[in-house]
Amino acid sequence: MSESQESSQSLYEKLGGEAAVNAAVDIFYRKVLSDYRINRFFDNSDMEKQAAKQKAFLTMAFGGPNNYSGTDMRTAHAHLVKMGLNDSHFDAVMEHLGATLTELNVPADLIAQAAAIAESTRKDILGK
Amino acid sequence: MQNITIGESTFSCQPDETVLETLLRENVRIPNGCRQGLCQACMMRSLDNPPPAPAQTGLKDTLQKQNYFLACICHPEQDMTVALPNQQGASIEAVVTQKQRLTPDIIRLVVEYQTPFNFFAGQFVNLKRLDGLTRSYSIANIPQHQNILEFHIRRLPDGQFSNWVHDELVVGERLMLSEAQGTCHYLPGRAEQPLMLVGTGSGLAPLYGILADALAQGHTGPIHLFHGSRDLNGLYFIDEMRELAEKFANVHYTPCVSGADGDSTHARGRAHDIALSSTESLSGWRVFLCGHPDMVNQTKRMAFMKGASMSDIYADAFHVIQGK
Numbered sequence: 001m002s003e004s005q006e007s008s009q010s011l012y013e014k015l016g017g018e019a020a021v022n023a024a025v026d027i028f029y030r031k032v033l034s035d036y037r038i039n040r041f042f043d044n045s046d047m048e049k050q051a052a053k054q055k056a057f058l059t060m061a062f063g064g065p066n067n068y069s070g071t072d073m074r075t076a077h078a079h080l081v082k083m084g085l086n087d088s089h090f091d092a093v094m095e096h097l098g099a100t101l102t103e104l105n106v107p108a109d110l111i112a113q114a115a116a117i118a119e120s121t122r123k124d125i126l127g128k
Numbered sequence: 129m130q131n132i133t134i135g136e137s138t139f140s141c142q143p144d145e146t147v148l149e150t151l152l153r154e155n156v157r158i159p160n161g162c163r164q165g166l167c168q169a170c171m172m173r174s175l176d177n178p179p180p181a182p183a184q185t186g187l188k189d190t191l192q193k194q195n196y197f198l199a200c201i202c203h204p205e206q207d208m209t210v211a212l213p214n215q216q217g218a219s220i221e222a223v224v225t226q227k228q229r230l231t232p233d234i235i236r237l238v239v240e241y242q243t244p245f246n247f248f249a250g251q252f253v254n255l256k257r258l259d260g261l262t263r264s265y266s267i268a269n270i271p272q273h274q275n276i277l278e279f280h281i282r283r284l285p286d287g288q289f290s291n292w293v294h295d296e297l298v299v300g301e302r303l304m305l306s307e308a309q310g311t312c313h314y315l316p317g318r319a320e321q322p323l324m325l326v327g328t329g330s331g332l333a334p335l336y337g338i339l340a341d342a343l344a345q346g347h348t349g350p351i352h353l354f355h356g357s358r359d360l361n362g363l364y365f366i367d368e369m370r371e372l373a374e375k376f377a378n379v380h381y382t383p384c385v386s387g388a389d390g391d392s393t394h395a396r397g398r399a400h401d402i403a404l405s406s407t408e409s410l411s412g413w414r415v416f417l418c419g420h421p422d423m424v425n426q427t428k429r430m431a432f433m434k435g436a437s438m439s440d441i442y443a444d445a446f447h448v449i450q451g452k
Contacts, residue, residue: 018185026437034433047428048188049168051438055186056166067164 011063011113015106021058024100029054031096038092041080061097061118073124081127090122130204134211141204147172148199158199158212165201172199175209188439190311219256219304220245225276227299230364233283234330235294239303240276247271247308249337252444254306255279255289263289263449266334266418267308270341277305280333284448312416312444314341324415325353326403326427329362331419334444336365338416343376352406356384356399400427404434411435421445
């Protein structure tokens with residue numbers, strides 16, 4: 001692949017698109033569920049629904065198609081903010097995102113780009 | 129322009145519109161969320177033809193097979209008749225042909241139907257008494273030519289329906305059956321995959337169907353069945369299962385007793401603990417869990433943490449309806 005082609009690809013394409021999200025979602029969700037700092041925020045009464053939400057989050061962080069607005073993020077996380085969701089929990093999720101991508105051998109510069117996208121949602125998710 | 133039929137109404141889908149957009153524009157209330165095919169809130173079922181494949185992206189394979197799709201990413205290619213999940217009211221008549229006690233509190237009930245009826249072994253139907261009292265029970269047999277369904281019905285202390293089945297229902301009596309529902313069933317493909325089946329009590333019913341189905345479809349990978357009960361009395365089909373395990377080299381059967389009265393012919397402990405500790409990792413396995421809701425939910429999580437992919441875990445939790 002020539003360099004010009006490479007640079008014309010979106011982040012989502014570079015990461016491998018939907019197949020990459022599918023590969024990442026189980027790994028990421030396992031990390032989240034086993035993290036005592038944050039697992040209380042992830043209602044696992046319906047694990048399939050919860051996994052679908054993780055998939056939506058990863059798709060967004062990977063620069064993939066998404067229609068979520070800042071308001072959607074605020075509304076969806078408002079009940080968690082009431083439960084005490086704060087920066088430390090957001091940091092933990094960011095940690096797991098990075099570790100998941102590292103585990104999948106994603107190059108560091110692409111991990112940084114995905115992390116930046118996820119980071120951009122912090123204020124909305126924490127209701128600030 | 130394609131027509132979308134839901135219930136008694138038909139709407140036309142404008143060019144470039146999704147099924148969800150059409151229905152919302154017509155003020156049909158459809159749950160929805162992300163509108164990009166991810167959150168699955170708007171899942172619906174096509175009742176006539178298979179939906180366009182792209183509209184099934186990300187759905188569990190058993191749901192795809194049953195023509196479920198996501199309305200928000202569905203651009204119809206032909207007219208569609210659709211329904212929200214669990215809104216299919218059709219019911220057919222069946223007659224009781226056999227009633228047999230399996231354990232002190234589980235009855236094997238066989239019914240025969242005349243109207244064509246499609247199901248996957250492991251799915252459940254709503255059984256309706258003629259006065260309307262309705263309960264869900266899993267199908268224990270595989271589709272055959274005989275037009276029969278087998279159920280294992282456990283007596284619950286205050287269970288209106290189960291007490292009626294145990295004490296009053298007789299051979300020859302009529303019942304109504306809903307359509308078969310549920311996603312906990314076997315699908316062919318990946319025949320070499322190891323399978324883990326864990327059930328408590330009458331949770332053996334769907335697992336028995338799933339096991340028979342897997343064998344009928346030529347599953348070659350190892351199949352490990354763990355059936356648990358608190359006491360020895362609660363286990364049934366022990367001889368049948370042992371025979372299956374002798375006949376098929378890839379079938380392994382472990383009856384488990386968690387209470388004090390187990391003996392050397394059973395594993396001592398809870399079925400899911402014994403099942404989970406029987407293997408180092410569940411990575412690459414297909415897992416089926418049926419029975420007590422606490423067991424099912426706990427084991428689902430543990431199986432996932434132990435490496436099973438979320439898409440490879442099939443579960444059917446037997447929730448008890450508190451009858452009045």
